[in-house]
Amino acid sequence: MSQKTDTAPDASRTGIASQFRFDLNGLGMVFIIIALCIVFSWLNPNFYSGTNLRNVARQTAILGIVACGQTIVILSGGFDLSAGMVIGLISVTSSLIMIDHGLVIGCLSAIGIGLAIGAFNGIMIAKAGLPAFIATLAMYSAARGLALIISGGLPITDMPFEFGWIGAGQILTLPVPALISLMVFLLCSFLMVKTRFGRHVYAIGGNQDSALFSGINVDRVKILVWSLHGGLVGLAALVLTSRAVSAHATLGEGMELESIAATVIGGTALGRGRGSILNTFLGVVVMAILTNGLNLINVSSYYQMVAIGIIIATAVYVDQFKRVKS
Amino acid sequence: MSEHPLIELIDIHKAFGPVQALSGASLSIMPGEVVGLVGDNAAGKSTFMKVLTGVHQPDSGEIKVNGERVTFRDPGESRRTGIEMIYQNLALAPNLDVVANVFLGRELLRNPLSLPFLSVLDEKLMEHKTIELLQRLKINVKSVRLLVEKMSGGQQQAVAIARSVAFEAKLVIMDEPTAALAVKEVGKVLDIINNLRADGVSVIIISHRLQDIFNVADRIIVLQTGKTIATRKTKETTMDEIVKFIVGGVQPELSTIASGR
Numbered sequence: 001m002s003q004k005t006d007t008a009p010d011a012s013r014t015g016i017a018s019q020f021r022f023d024l025n026g027l028g029m030v031f032i033i034i035a036l037c038i039v040f041s042w043l044n045p046n047f048y049s050g051t052n053l054r055n056v057a058r059q060t061a062i063l064g065i066v067a068c069g070q071t072i073v074i075l076s077g078g079f080d081l082s083a084g085m086v087i088g089l090i091s092v093t094s095s096l097i098m099i100d101h102g103l104v105i106g107c108l109s110a111i112g113i114g115l116a117i118g119a120f121n122g123i124m125i126a127k128a129g130l131p132a133f134i135a136t137l138a139m140y141s142a143a144r145g146l147a148l149i150i151s152g153g154l155p156i157t158d159m160p161f162e163f164g165w166i167g168a169g170q171i172l173t174l175p176v177p178a179l180i181s182l183m184v185f186l187l188c189s190f191l192m193v194k195t196r197f198g199r200h201v202y203a204i205g206g207n208q209d210s211a212l213f214s215g216i217n218v219d220r221v222k223i224l225v226w227s228l229h230g231g232l233v234g235l236a237a238l239v240l241t242s243r244a245v246s247a248h249a250t251l252g253e254g255m256e257l258e259s260i261a262a263t264v265i266g267g268t269a270l271g272r273g274r275g276s277i278l279n280t281f282l283g284v285v286v287m288a289i290l291t292n293g294l295n296l297i298n299v300s301s302y303y304q305m306v307a308i309g310i311i312i313a314t315a316v317y318v319d320q321f322k323r324v325k326s
Numbered sequence: 327m328s329e330h331p332l333i334e335l336i337d338i339h340k341a342f343g344p345v346q347a348l349s350g351a352s353l354s355i356m357p358g359e360v361v362g363l364v365g366d367n368a369a370g371k372s373t374f375m376k377v378l379t380g381v382h383q384p385d386s387g388e389i390k391v392n393g394e395r396v397t398f399r400d401p402g403e404s405r406r407t408g409i410e411m412i413y414q415n416l417a418l419a420p421n422l423d424v425v426a427n428v429f430l431g432r433e434l435l436r437n438p439l440s441l442p443f444l445s446v447l448d449e450k451l452m453e454h455k456t457i458e459l460l461q462r463l464k465i466n467v468k469s470v471r472l473l474v475e476k477m478s479g480g481q482q483q484a485v486a487i488a489r490s491v492a493f494e495a496k497l498v499i500m501d502e503p504t505a506a507l508a509v510k511e512v513g514k515v516l517d518i519i520n521n522l523r524a525d526g527v528s529v530i531i532i533s534h535r536l537q538d539i540f541n542v543a544d545r546i547i548v549l550q551t552g553k554t555i556a557t558r559k560t561k562e563t564t565m566d567e568i569v570k571f572i573v574g575g576v577q578p579e580l581s582t583i584a585s586g587r
Binding site for chain 2: 199214
């Protein structure tokens with residue numbers, strides 16, 4: 001294995017390319033995406049129409065925003081089961097606030113409540129020492145209950161008319177949700193690759209003890225990670241509510257699992273600090289194309305769920321296989 | 327060699343409740359000296375070193391750095407004096423590359439736009455400094471951008487040592503640095519320790535592998551039930567004698583207890 005260790009002086013052959021670079025894994029994903037596009041276009045020519053692709057982008061944007069936060073949480077060694085229900089809670093509370101206090105305050109409140117819930121998750125995990133599974137399961141239940149209490153289980157529909165633009169509007173023919181999602185991806189990728197914060201998140205995910213020993217304030221970084229994720233969940237709730245033109249307690253149902261699925265399919269591993277935002281972007285695109293393509297060829301959504309399950313297991317298996325081999 | 331020892335620990339006592347972990351442990355080390363710290367399990371080696379790194383505070387006894395008395399209230403204070411400890415298995419993040427690990431928690435930043443809160447990692451400078459550091463210590467790695475988990479145990483240990491001396495360390499404490507290594511890798515780690523000595527860095531090495539200690543240490547200090555019972559120059563002792571001290575077959579010598587030298 002290490003017979004070559006002595007041959008090379010420690011010149012860096014790879015330049016500033018690091019473990020975050022666009023690696024073979026990402027390249028493989030790109031091939032899969034191209035292959036999927038070709039197959040679905042062949043099966044149904046409507047697939048590559050501009051209208052359909054814009055639709056896909058609009059539908060997938062919300063998953064993309066949540067998956068970004070979920071990926072950062074997973075890279076730090078946790079995962080969030082509460083995202084879907086928190087979306088519902090934020091959807092109903094911020095809509096009620098919006099009806100009373102106007103568009104801007106309503107939008108800000110969505111992000112603010114998201115930040116607060118995220119910070120609370122982070123404090124439960126970093127300070128109270130609860131496992132992420134338990135803390136976010138508790139939050140899942142509590143958020144769901146609160147959302148139903150506040151809304152009485154009924155949809156809320158009296159939001160200002162202009163609010164619809166966030167979900168349905170477009171800029172230069174590009175859907176607004178997709179543009180928001182793209183900005184979130186770029187920002188998160190920048191944070192994780194270029195900044196000290198991102199480096200510390202990776203370090204905590206890889207070996208929390210060594211991060212602590214290196215003088216990193218692990219608790220603080222973790223609470224920041226969860227708060228950031230919470231803020232993004234708030235943003236996702238806002239876009240989803242606008243798109244649905246009504247708020248509802250169960251609006252984000254299943255989003256927690258979908259976001260974990262997209263992260264894992266992209267190649268980010270649970271609990272080992274390996275992966276990247278770019279990987280998740282590709283994972284989200286694969287899921288979007290697959291869902292849309294299967295819809296277009298009339299495969300029922302029940303079969304789609306089975307397909308996604310098989311793909312998750314396969315993706316992790318392939319990842320582990322590659323790791324053992326290298 | 328300078329007149330003062332770099333570090334002196336004199337007659338350290340430390341109890342945890344009813345357990346007297348240290349009762350008269352002493353040690354001194356000169357700049358550029360390598361000292362082997364040996365003793366049976368539970369002889370107090372780890373506690374002794376944790377007093378020096380500021381993890382534990384002694385009940386009595388003195389710590390001197392360059393002849394001046396100091397107290398370490400926490401590990402940060404000890405580290406700022408130039409004392410670094412490499413713990414077993416705790417030193418590195420396996421999912422990061424060599425550069426990221428060397429600078430972990432002390433990343434260098436640049437601010438290309440000169441705007442507040444927009445500092446980014448200065449990868450080029452960190453990479454450059456890492457290469458320089460490894461060359462100085464004569465550590466060979468394929469690439470400083472290699473993930474630590476892709477390296478052998480010996481190379482990981484080398485990176486951990488490099489990381490510990492990256493920031494002006496005067497003394498490096500190594501806890502069992504060769505315990506988990508393949509035989510052919512042990513020699514490389516010992517070479518690095520020799521390079522540190524040549525660089526003027528002092529090293530305290532804790533090890534159960536006496537042959538490693540005899541290979542690299544200038545002096546050997548034996549701890550028994552929390553007390554320094556013997557100090558020997560490596561050249562003037564034998565493995566047999568040290569083993570006898572460790573297992574308690576030889577009575578402690580009064581002179582060594584007093585001076586720790």
